[in-house]
Amino acid sequence: MNCEEPALAIGAVARQFARVASNAFITGITGQDGSYLSEFLLEKGYHVHGLVRRASTDNLQRIRHLLDHERLTLHHGDLTDGGGLTRLVAELKPDEVYNLAAQSHVKISFDTPDYTTDVTAVGAVRLLEAIRSAGVKTRYYQASSSEMFGKVRETPQVETTPFHPRSPYACAKLFAHWITINFREAYGQFGCSGILFNHESPRRGETFVTRKVSMAVARIKLGLQDKLALGNLDAKRDWGYAKEYVEAMWLMLQQDEPDDFVIATGETHTVRELAQVAFDHVGLDWEQYTEVDPTYYRPAEVDMLLGDPGKAKRVLGWEPATKFEGLVRLMVDEDLKLLGS
Numbered sequence: 001m002n003c004e005e006p007a008l009a010i011g012a013v014a015r016q017f018a019r020v021a022s023n024a025f026i027t028g029i030t031g032q033d034g035s036y037l038s039e040f041l042l043e044k045g046y047h048v049h050g051l052v053r054r055a056s057t058d059n060l061q062r063i064r065h066l067l068d069h070e071r072l073t074l075h076h077g078d079l080t081d082g083g084g085l086t087r088l089v090a091e092l093k094p095d096e097v098y099n100l101a102a103q104s105h106v107k108i109s110f111d112t113p114d115y116t117t118d119v120t121a122v123g124a125v126r127l128l129e130a131i132r133s134a135g136v137k138t139r140y141y142q143a144s145s146s147e148m149f150g151k152v153r154e155t156p157q158v159e160t161t162p163f164h165p166r167s168p169y170a171c172a173k174l175f176a177h178w179i180t181i182n183f184r185e186a187y188g189q190f191g192c193s194g195i196l197f198n199h200e201s202p203r204r205g206e207t208f209v210t211r212k213v214s215m216a217v218a219r220i221k222l223g224l225q226d227k228l229a230l231g232n233l234d235a236k237r238d239w240g241y242a243k244e245y246v247e248a249m250w251l252m253l254q255q256d257e258p259d260d261f262v263i264a265t266g267e268t269h270t271v272r273e274l275a276q277v278a279f280d281h282v283g284l285d286w287e288q289y290t291e292v293d294p295t296y297y298r299p300a301e302v303d304m305l306l307g308d309p310g311k312a313k314r315v316l317g318w319e320p321a322t323k324f325e326g327l328v329r330l331m332v333d334e335d336l337k338l339l340g341s
């Protein structure tokens with residue numbers, strides 16, 4: 001693929017595409033999960049189509065290594081643009097759609113509630129309607145979130161735990177979750193929601209707390225930064241490895257019946273422990289380098305998330321392999337490498 005002239009190359013390749021194997025359409029292909037899912041599906045022989053939004057800066061970094069793959073085709077579009085989605089789905093007739101695109105930052109959703117709702121909530125129904133109006137037998141995956149549990153009603157959280165969203169982002173995800181179920185019940189669409197707990201990797205965006213910490217630890221170790229400023233150190237999350245979580249998405253779409261699944265590790269840890277493990281890994285004392293900055297507090301916080309992936313294990317045969325400490329160390333090591341150490 002010629003990424004110097006994306007508009008031309010993208011359209012031309014799309015028209016020449018002949019369906020020989022399963023084809024999948026991924027929104028959010030340029031994000032953390034989209035990049036891992038693309039690798040996974042390409043390895044399985046899929047033709048992967050990805051939705052890419054036009055940006056004035058480079059947003060293809062996470063998939064740059066895949067751009068020359070003969071079974072990858074990118075298409076310009078946006079989840080806020082229903083007409084474009086409808087045309088694309090009608091043209092591609094995808095066997096599987098993975099809706100991973102979202103304004104995915106919880107704190108930023110408090111600053112951009114309308115926009116977050118438009119992309120993250122309404123975007124999902126635009127896509128579901130596009131599939132319905134194309135009249136194709138497409139299997140749909142919705143990227144639901146443990147943030148929907150919010151002010152948790154029970155611990156650990158399972159598929160039947162009541163929801164109590166605590167941010168515009170979580171409210172938007174809840175709409176997308178229920179509209180997926182509604183289209184399943186109303187029109188018989190094969191739609192699955194993966195209720196994924198936090199999952200991280202060296203490809204994680206740098207404003208999410210795990211990557212912010214791993215990057216800061218690497219920079220401090222190399223003398224490039226003095227301090228790390230964090231918000232709520234007491235928040236607890238169930239952190240897993242993104243590369244493993246994308247397999248669960250695919251497994252959901254291979255079942256005979258559509259259903260919803262919690263994907264988690266079954267362990268929860270505080271942000272404080274995250275900092276401690278990361279600094280320990282490079283032989284530094286976290287307390288010396290970390291300070292609390294209330295700028296990073298949220299108007300409403302999700303204090304604790306802990307998922308029970310029992311159903312995913314029973315039905316999908318999926319289990320997480322990488323747990324908290326291994327994940328944190330892996331991320332710090334990769335950031336040290338990235339910075340040239």
Ligand code: NAP
Pocket residue numbers: 027028029030031032033034051052053055059077078079080099100101102103104105119143144145146195196197198199200205
């Ligand atoms: P991410 O790295 O933030 O990626 C988000 C993707 O959505 C990017 O490709 C982004 O494109 C795209 N996007 C944003 N706005 C868009 C729009 N208006 N139209 C089209 N594309 C748009 O997120 P992630 O961590 O990979 O997560 C994938 C999905 O899972 C998201 O829906 C997220 O909310 C959900 N989720 C994530 C987690 C987690 O812990 N990672 C847990 C549960 C659920 P650009 O590259 O151009 O910005």
Ligand code: GDD
Pocket residue numbers: 104105106107144145146147196197198199207208209210212229230231232233235236237271296297298301302305
């Ligand atoms: N981002 C950030 N930055 N979070 C901080 C900081 C900081 O400096 N200091 C403390 N935290 C706390 C947040 O208050 C939150 O309780 C926790 O660290 C995790 O924050 P994030 O890494 O931003 O992730 P999140 O849990 O809010 O949301 C992520 O996981 C969701 C699944 O539960 C995102 O990936 C969402 O898209 C996803 O749905």
